[in-house]
Amino acid sequence: MFLTQQSLTAQSSQVFVEAQVQASSASVSIDDFINDWEGSLTSSGDYAFADGRLRTGIALKGWEMAVEKRWHYDLRFSPDTAKLYYNIENKVADDQKYDLNLNVKMIHAEGISFAKTLQFNHLTIKPEFTFYRSDYYQLGQLTGSASGDIANKDNIAIEVDLNDYHFREDKILEDPRIGGDGYGISVNLTAAYENDQWLFYTRVDDLYSQWQFTDSVYLNGKVCVYFSGGSGNCTGGGGKSGVENYTDSLAHSLSSTVLYKPIGLSAHAYVHGRYQRVGLQKDWQTVAGKLGASIYSTQQLGLHWQSKWHRLALLLDHYEIKQAHHAQVDLAITIPW
Numbered sequence: 001m002f003l004t005q006q007s008l009t010a011q012s013s014q015v016f017v018e019a020q021v022q023a024s025s026a027s028v029s030i031d032d033f034i035n036d037w038e039g040s041l042t043s044s045g046d047y048a049f050a051d052g053r054l055r056t057g058i059a060l061k062g063w064e065m066a067v068e069k070r071w072h073y074d075l076r077f078s079p080d081t082a083k084l085y086y087n088i089e090n091k092v093a094d095d096q097k098y099d100l101n102l103n104v105k106m107i108h109a110e111g112i113s114f115a116k117t118l119q120f121n122h123l124t125i126k127p128e129f130t131f132y133r134s135d136y137y138q139l140g141q142l143t144g145s146a147s148g149d150i151a152n153k154d155n156i157a158i159e160v161d162l163n164d165y166h167f168r169e170d171k172i173l174e175d176p177r178i179g180g181d182g183y184g185i186s187v188n189l190t191a192a193y194e195n196d197q198w199l200f201y202t203r204v205d206d207l208y209s210q211w212q213f214t215d216s217v218y219l220n221g222k223v224c225v226y227f228s229g230g231s232g233n234c235t236g237g238g239g240k241s242g243v244e245n246y247t248d249s250l251a252h253s254l255s256s257t258v259l260y261k262p263i264g265l266s267a268h269a270y271v272h273g274r275y276q277r278v279g280l281q282k283d284w285q286t287v288a289g290k291l292g293a294s295i296y297s298t299q300q301l302g303l304h305w306q307s308k309w310h311r312l313a314l315l316l317d318h319y320e321i322k323q324a325h326h327a328q329v330d331l332a333i334t335i336p337w
Helices: 005-009 031-036 079-090
Strands: 014-025 047-060 063-077 096-116 118-120 123-149 156-168 182-194 198-227 237-247 254-260 264-271 277-284 288-296 301-308 312-314 327-337
Touching: 014 031, 063 079, 063 123, 079 096, 096 182, 123 198, 156 237, 277 301, 288 312
Parallel strands: none
Antiparallel strands: 014 047, 014 327, 047 063, 063 096, 096 123, 118 123, 123 156, 123 182, 156 198, 182 198, 198 237, 198 254, 254 264, 264 277, 277 288, 288 301, 301 312, 312 327
16 A cells, blocks of 8 residues: 555565555544544545555465455545535534535455565566455435525525435434445555666555445435425435445555665655645665655655564654644554564
């Protein structure tokens, strides 16, 4: 998921435990996004993304096997949708019309992965296959409008279209039904070209992903709600619901690095949908291992420390972690032999 070119090209065997988190919230800080949007709202924010993984595994003669827990959140929404949710959570009185658009993909999963490192002179390729089981997911799209002072339940008119909204547990509309588990496969691909002076490194997570949700509860169609003086002209066949098998996929993430080894200077790029960043990193070889510092277009500053026994990186765009909108944490303990 993150830059681990040394583990990619190394041929030694090892046992490892690693925790990796990539998170970005454009509307509110990451901490406020988790804790009911209690902080200030950025009017231009239209996405929230997080991918966290906890992995334990073993690498032996170019083969790798690991067990993994994964938390994936990918939400894309209109600024009005963010403002409405913020007003409701903070009980802000605001009698207006909101244009709503929300696309959500939330998955909690656990799985087992298998990978093989293939060496071709200066070129190294590492395909990785992970098989997942998910006991929590919310997937689908909502569009429409809402008007009135919704925070104070006055003059309410809500008209929304639900497009293939599937869930095992519903945290958006609070439907009491529980769906079945989901099962998925994800293919990641890492490639590196290295010579005496340069290293070119690219990794694509979820290059291919396919998820099957068995007996998933779904809501589909138009839903209209009027109360406390609200009115409208709702047309259509009304909302539909039921239980069905459903398939979906996750958007891929791309990370790339170009390292000029004689001076330890590297350029980095990361892209996942609306979350995009580029940066520079400078490394110094010391008796305590490799130390580094980085700076990114998302105003993140990073500190890095790596040895044959461990890997540690922390990137934040604010010195107070509770105020950060963009964050990355990469922690690993390795025992080579």
